[in-house]
Amino acid sequence: MSIVVKNLKHIYMPKTPFEKEALKGINLEIEKGDFAAIIGKTGSGKSTLIQHFNGLLLPTEGEVNIDGVAVTKKNLSDIRKKVGFVFQYPEHQLFEDTVFKDIAFGLKRFKLSEEEVKEKVYSAAKLVGLDESLFERSVFELSGGEKRRVAICGVLVLAPSYLLLDEPASGLDANGRREMLSLLNKLNNSGVTVILVSHSMDDVAEYAKRVTVINDGLVALDGTPEEVFSKRDLLRSMDLDVPEVTGMFMDFSEKSGIPLPTVVKKEQGRDLLIKLISEGRFSL
Numbered sequence: 001m002s003i004v005v006k007n008l009k010h011i012y013m014p015k016t017p018f019e020k021e022a023l024k025g026i027n028l029e030i031e032k033g034d035f036a037a038i039i040g041k042t043g044s045g046k047s048t049l050i051q052h053f054n055g056l057l058l059p060t061e062g063e064v065n066i067d068g069v070a071v072t073k074k075n076l077s078d079i080r081k082k083v084g085f086v087f088q089y090p091e092h093q094l095f096e097d098t099v100f101k102d103i104a105f106g107l108k109r110f111k112l113s114e115e116e117v118k119e120k121v122y123s124a125a126k127l128v129g130l131d132e133s134l135f136e137r138s139v140f141e142l143s144g145g146e147k148r149r150v151a152i153c154g155v156l157v158l159a160p161s162y163l164l165l166d167e168p169a170s171g172l173d174a175n176g177r178r179e180m181l182s183l184l185n186k187l188n189n190s191g192v193t194v195i196l197v198s199h200s201m202d203d204v205a206e207y208a209k210r211v212t213v214i215n216d217g218l219v220a221l222d223g224t225p226e227e228v229f230s231k232r233d234l235l236r237s238m239d240l241d242v243p244e245v246t247g248m249f250m251d252f253s254e255k256s257g258i259p260l261p262t263v264v265k266k267e268q269g270r271d272l273l274i275k276l277i278s279e280g281r282f283s284l
């Protein structure tokens with residue numbers, strides 16, 4: 001079970017003066033259960049790529065397979081049951097007069113009883129940590145973070161196996177950001193495959209199990225966060241950088257001559273610092 005991308009090309013507005021080849025032959029596989037991050041500078045092709053995962057865009061050339069089934073015009077409704085998409089600023093798509101109705105909106109097209117709808121809404125709300133006391137409120141009364149939870153809940157209510165998110169933390173404050181990322185982590189632990197487009201190397205380092213770097217419509221790097229973030233010079237050449245804590249340890253290693261592993265998580269950094277101090281190799 002996985003998303004397999006084979007030689008995917010996408011040309012916008014072909015055969016016009018505005019023709020743009022946004023994807024130039026992407027090959028990629030994302031396993032079920034993964035927490036995958038897609039990074040790359042603005043315009044590199046990240047959004048174009050993930051929009052192919054649930055058929056919002058179809059390939060100009062190549063193929064995208066979801067659990068062995070190619071995404072085509074004919075099976076979009078099956079694909080979209082399996083692959084949920086959370087847009088940037090998803091709260092802009094909330095328009096019902098209560099939180100409950102907004103969460104339940106996507107269920108309308110299935111002929112479910114009132115009881116079944118209620119059950120699905122309650123269990124999705126529990127998953128994202130939304131209190132039932134909010135159900136009868138208007139979304140306009142909610143905080144930014146809560147609104148976004150409602151929007152994500154409206155996607156999760158359809159029980160997708162794969163969840164695509166395009167910059168889900170953008171516009172949130174530091175607390176909201178942390179909450180959003182830990183929610184995604186929780187969803188991933190509960191079995192949802194998370195595919196996240198992010199600008200934040202720190203978020204990616206903390207939570208992703210695998211990182212794909214897109215550059216100019218192609219996969220430039222693909223691997224664990226440690227593998228990808230060990231290539232600082234290459235990342236810099238693509239207008240990216242390593243997470244803050246990784247950069248600090250790389251600078252220290254270079255200046256002190258002490259070889260160190262690639263540290264991506266803050267927790268690993270803290271442990272390594274304690275070790276270096278206790279061994280007398282670093283003093284404050």
Ligand code: ADP
Nearest residue numbers: 012020022040041042043044045046047048049
């Ligand atoms: P990213 O998500 O990495 O910022 P995009 O996938 O949005 O990159 O864009 C990749 C390239 O395709 C960019 O050059 C962008 O200008 C172009 N592009 C994106 N959407 C469209 C569109 N609807 N029509 C024409 N060109 C587009």
